[in-house]
Amino acid sequence: MKNVAIRINGSAVAPPADPRVSLLDFLRETLHLHGTKKGCNQGACGACTVLVDGERIVSCLALAVQYVGRDIVTIEGLAGQDGPHRLQQAFIEHDGFQCGYCTPGQICSAVGMAAEARRGLPSHVTDDLSARRIALTRDELRERMSGNLCRCGAHNGIIAAIAETYARAAE
Amino acid sequence: MSNVEGSGRPTQHEGAAQQDTSLTRRGVLGIFGAAGAGALVSTFTGPPGVGPVSLVSEAAPEVLVQRGSGWVGAALSRIDGPLKVRGMARFAAEFALDDMVYAALVFSTIAKGRIATLDTGAAEAAPGFVLVMTHRNAPRMQPMVPFGPNEKAAGNDNLPIMQDDRVRWNGQPIAVVLAETQEQADHAASLIRVTYEAEPATTSFAQAKANGTEGAVYFHHEIGDAEAELAAAAVSVDATYRTPYQNHNAIEPHAVTVAWHGDELVVHDASQSVVHNAWSLAHILGIEERQVHVTSPYVGGAFGGKFMGSHQVLAAAAARLAGRPVRLTLSREGVYRMVGGRALTEQRMAIGARRDGRFDAIIHTGTATHTRDSPHPEAFPFVSLSAYATGSLKTDLQWAFLDQVANAAMRAPGEAVGSFALESAVDEVAVALGMDPIELRIRNEPKTDPLNGAEFSSRNVVKAWRDGAERFGWAKRNPIPGAVRKGEWLVGMGCGTASHIYNRENGGAARLTLTSDGTVTVDIATHDAGMGTETAQTQIIAENLALHPDQVEFRLADSAMPGLVAGRGSSQTTTVAATVVEAKKMLVAELLTLIRADSPLAGLTAQQVGPRNAGLAKLDDPTRHETYTAILTRAKRDKVTVEASPDEPTEMNERSMHSYGAMFCEVRVNAVTGETRVSRMLGSMDCGRVINPKTAASQFRGGMIMAMGLALTEHTHYDERTGRIMNPSLAEYHIPVHLDVPEIDVIWTGIPDPHAPMGARGIGELSVTGTAAAIANAIYNATGKRIRELPITLDKLM
Numbered sequence: 026m027k028n029v030a031i032r033i034n035g036s037a038v039a040p041p042a043d044p045r046v047s048l049l050d051f052l053r054e055t056l057h058l059h060g061t062k063k064g065c066n067q068g069a070c071g072a073c074t075v076l077v078d079g080e081r082i083v084s085c086l087a088l089a090v091q092y093v094g095r096d097i098v099t100i101e102g103l104a105g106q107d108g109p110h111r112l113q114q115a116f117i118e119h120d121g122f123q124c125g126y127c128t129p130g131q132i133c134s135a136v137g138m139a140a141e142a143r144r145g146l147p148s149h150v151t152d153d154l155s156a157r158r159i160a161l162t163r164d165e166l167r168e169r170m171s172g173n174l175c176r177c178g179a180h181n182g183i184i185a186a187i188a189e190t191y192a193r194a195a196e
Numbered sequence: 197m198s199n200v201e202g203s204g205r206p207t208q209h210e211g212a213a214q215q216d217t218s219l220t221r222r223g224v225l226g227i228f229g230a231a232g233a234g235a236l237v238s239t240f241t242g243p244p245g246v247g248p249v250s251l252v253s254e255a256a257p258e259v260l261v262q263r264g265s266g267w268v269g270a271a272l273s274r275i276d277g278p279l280k281v282r283g284m285a286r287f288a289a290e291f292a293l294d295d296m297v298y299a300a301l302v303f304s305t306i307a308k309g310r311i312a313t314l315d316t317g318a319a320e321a322a323p324g325f326v327l328v329m330t331h332r333n334a335p336r337m338q339p340m341v342p343f344g345p346n347e348k349a350a351g352n353d354n355l356p357i358m359q360d361d362r363v364r365w366n367g368q369p370i371a372v373v374l375a376e377t378q379e380q381a382d383h384a385a386s387l388i389r390v391t392y393e394a395e396p397a398t399t400s401f402a403q404a405k406a407n408g409t410e411g412a413v414y415f416h417h418e419i420g421d422a423e424a425e426l427a428a429a430a431v432s433v434d435a436t437y438r439t440p441y442q443n444h445n446a447i448e449p450h451a452v453t454v455a456w457h458g459d460e461l462v463v464h465d466a467s468q469s470v471v472h473n474a475w476s477l478a479h480i481l482g483i484e485e486r487q488v489h490v491t492s493p494y495v496g497g498a499f500g501g502k503f504m505g506s507h508q509v510l511a512a513a514a515a516r517l518a519g520r521p522v523r524l525t526l527s528r529e530g531v532y533r534m535v536g537g538r539a540l541t542e543q544r545m546a547i548g549a550r551r552d553g554r555f556d557a558i559i560h561t562g563t564a565t566h567t568r569d570s571p572h573p574e575a576f577p578f579v580s581l582s583a584y585a586t587g588s589l590k591t592d593l594q595w596a597f598l599d600q601v602a603n604a605a606m607r608a609p610g611e612a613v614g615s616f617a618l619e620s621a622v623d624e625v626a627v628a629l630g631m632d633p634i635e636l637r638i639r640n641e642p643k644t645d646p647l648n649g650a651e652f653s654s655r656n657v658v659k660a661w662r663d664g665a666e667r668f669g670w671a672k673r674n675p676i677p678g679a680v681r682k683g684e685w686l687v688g689m690g691c692g693t694a695s696h697i698y699n700r701e702n703g704g705a706a707r708l709t710l711t712s713d714g715t716v717t718v719d720i721a722t723h724d725a726g727m728g729t730e731t732a733q734t735q736i737i738a739e740n741l742a743l744h745p746d747q748v749e750f751r752l753a754d755s756a757m758p759g760l761v762a763g764r765g766s767s768q769t770t771t772v773a774a775t776v777v778e779a780k781k782m783l784v785a786e787l788l789t790l791i792r793a794d795s796p797l798a799g800l801t802a803q804q805v806g807p808r809n810a811g812l813a814k815l816d817d818p819t820r821h822e823t824y825t826a827i828l829t830r831a832k833r834d835k836v837t838v839e840a841s842p843d844e845p846t847e848m849n850e851r852s853m854h855s856y857g858a859m860f861c862e863v864r865v866n867a868v869t870g871e872t873r874v875s876r877m878l879g880s881m882d883c884g885r886v887i888n889p890k891t892a893a894s895q896f897r898g899g900m901i902m903a904m905g906l907a908l909t910e911h912t913h914y915d916e917r918t919g920r921i922m923n924p925s926l927a928e929y930h931i932p933v934h935l936d937v938p939e940i941d942v943i944w945t946g947i948p949d950p951h952a953p954m955g956a957r958g959i960g961e962l963s964v965t966g967t968a969a970a971i972a973n974a975i976y977n978a979t980g981k982r983i984r985e986l987p988i989t990l991d992k993l994m
């Protein structure tokens with residue numbers, strides 16, 4: 026079912042029969058991958074962020090059937106065989122969460138965000154729009170992560186964890 | 197989640213792509229292997245000389261000299277972290293039960309009246325439809341019992357739940373549709389047609405005031421003649437401060453997954469009150485409390501918004517009618533419609549002072565919106581009762597009643613908005629006197645509680661001010677408003693006092709089981725919605741029993757456990773800590789009964805021994821020591837279990853107990869656009885002993901960030917003609933985002949409170965207070981504009 030399947034965390038999965046099903050609900054309700062969270066179901070909170078071919082999207086605004094042939098990675102697929110993704114570890118050490126509900130979205134978003142910066146995509150706070158590589162300063166990180174809400178107020182820990190993981194690598 | 201997997205529960209679906217989630221909260225550490233263990237303790241710098249405690253009885257004498265194990269005060273990483281960063285902590289909407297159906301709600305679109313027609317025909321013909329529940333077929337149920345004298349009540353109103361055709365607020369649920377999938381339920385619900393006979397409703401604050409207000413007796417206080425003192429004062433401020441409706445907006449929407457097994461109801465809840473909710477559901481549904489089992493191991497934020505609500509009732513009733521398990525998740529809009537938030541306030545705040553700054557009068561009165569059925573008073577004058585020495589004092593709270601969803605307690609209810617008025621007015625007095633606002637506060641520092649003369653248990657707010665001022669660089673502040681400009685940006689500094697009353701609840705109770713392998717399990721029906729309860733209490737238990745945290749399992753949020761400890765009033769840490777201390781005493785007494793003649797502890801009494809190094813030792817001769825394992829093994833016991841409840845919390849009857857903070861803020865205000873950016877913040881806290889500096893600092897920051905939203909952006913807009921919330925969404929209700937939040941500095945005095953369990957007072961709500969005023973005062977310092985109405989949006993500064 027290579028051409029009619031969605032790849033999710035490396036496994037081929039048949040898309041839902043009902044075309045109204047969002048990618049988020051497909052993950053959570055059909056596949057029982059509850060790591061991806063629903064905070065608003067309208068693209069406003071970022072809790073549902075997943076990676077599609079390495080790019081971050083809000084899965085609540087995506088219809089699952091549109092993702093046939095694409096490669097989806099969720100929070101459950103981020104850790105490798107040998108342990109957690111280093112960003113997951115950094116979140117623990119920097120206390121980048123309280124309730125943990127926004128956390129999978131924050132982490133997936135940060136992975137996609139770092140890739141955007143590596144590709145030289147500028148943000149609202151980027152001074153040099155022609156730079157080939159973006160230095161992930163705190164301001165860049167804060168701007169680029171602003172689509173991921175956290176009501177507990179773990180923002181400082183989240184940015185510290187992302188900075189430790191990606192800022193130096195990108196400079 | 198072994199603590200919630202009771203027997204007889206429906207099995208869970210195991211999807212193709214599902215990870216193994218049959219892990220205990222601690223069990224997942226195994227996945228991390230060595231890295232996981234490192235995560236738990238890697239940042240632990242710990243008490244000097246104490247490594248992981250040896251389990252063998254022949255421990256070196258110098259280690260035995262250690263008091264406790266030193267885990268209280270350690271910067272332990274969150275115990276539930278490995279689960280949460282992998283998305284494996286399972287929340288209420290994430291239990292998939294066999295044969296489960298999904299619920300969707302229909303909300304009323306008028307504020308008051310009756311349902312004239314309700315046509316469900318098209319919905320019933322929709323694909324996947326299972327059941328519709330309305331007032332016509334809902335089972336007969338009691339209303340909720342609101343918070344109040346009944347210690348198990350945790351309701352937010354006492355209104356009938358789908359029992360009649362009456363509409364009482366705009367957004368009231370009037371139908372529940374069940375279907376095989378969420379999409380089908382949502383679609384079917386959209387096909388329901390309703391007409392109403394509307395009646396005149398009170399939906400504006402002005403109308404509600406014109407109808408006449410009622411005083412909340414408990415908050416009326418008068419000492420001396422404050423009005424006369426104010427009139428005679430050399431310097432005075434007398435102004436009106438306004439704060440808007442606001443909502444909690446926990447990122448996890450309210451959700452519940454319920455199943456009936458015969459007459460027994462299992463509820464996977466998102467709750468900060470599991471035992472209360474079990475009692476409430478039993479009461480409402482007319483069954484016995486023991487027939488309801490509520491668990492809530494993970495909660496995605498609560499902030500006062502996740503007590504007992506009507507959504508749990510609707511889910512349970514619909515599940516009963518359908519004979520199938522039900523998942524009911526509120527949409528974000530549904531959360532706004534069904535769960536109230538902070539009330540709107542209009543506060544008169546007046547201070548009269550002498551030329552030397554001493555206060556002769558404090559008057560804090562005014563009106564808050566309210567519903568007839570809400571138990572939450574939004575008691576803003578409360579903050580002025582114990583704040584400053586004053587010659588005279590007058591406080592009063594009036595309620596203006598509206599027809600709208602019952603207002604709820606939102607993090608630091610009353611105090612968050614009351615401290616905005618009080619601490620802004622203090623700043624205004626400082627400006628009028630030409631005095632530094634910190635010095636003015638210190639000059640009015642009371643020696644005893646201004647209201648009743650009670651002694652303070654521990655009040656070091658002056659030290660917090662001095663330490664904070666130095667760290668923040670307050671001396672560099674230019675007191676002249678509007679004088680510091682960097683390009684387009686006006687820069688200013690401001691400050692405000694935080695304070696929050698100490699609470700310990702009556703219902704603390706725990707079951708502690710020590711097993712012969714030297715590990716301990718403690719069960720308390722308390723909650724962790726992100727506060728770090730599990731981690732902090734694990735440390736408290738480790739400290740009290742002289743164990744390593746790896747030897748402690750703290751289990752919580754299950755109504756079958758002992759204790760009646762709601763996550764409210766910043767009281768969980770104190771309540772649970774007192775319970776743990778009591779359990780320790782009982783355990784020691786119990787263990788002494790097992791001591792044999794050949795034990796090094798033979799002949800000693802409970803007064804002579806205490807926990808040391810994974811066992812008991814003689815207090816003044818720690819070489820007389822025996823490990824828990826050795827004691828139990830010698831007595832041929834697998835385990836010892838004690839159930840404990842602490843003494844009634846009388847400490848706060850005898851003295852005035854509060855946590856405090858000196859809150860500092862630097863803002864930049866754009867001179868062209870009026871945009872405010874918070875560039876620096878510092879919280880200098882005085883909260884007794886800090887159990888875990890890592891989680892405490894995060895909690896303080898979280899409160900300050902919530903107060904940043906209170907000050908600058910957050911506003912639930914009601915259409916005053918219809919009583920309908922116009923911005924029920926995270927796109928149109930603006931909470932602070934990453935770019936809004938600077939790095940926030942937090943320090944504390946670290947002075948233990950001798951009258952609080954473990955020396956710790958609550959901290960959960962403290963930093964929400966004082967901070968909004970610090971921001972408003974900084975804006976005044978930056979611009980010369982005194983904004984007395986929140987949120988301070990761009991238009992108010994242009």
Ligand code: FES
Binds near residue numbers: 062063068071072084
């Ligand atoms: S759930 Fe998708 S952005 Fe909020």
Ligand code: FES
Binds near residue numbers: 122125126127179447
């Ligand atoms: S940790 Fe609770 S919402 Fe971010």
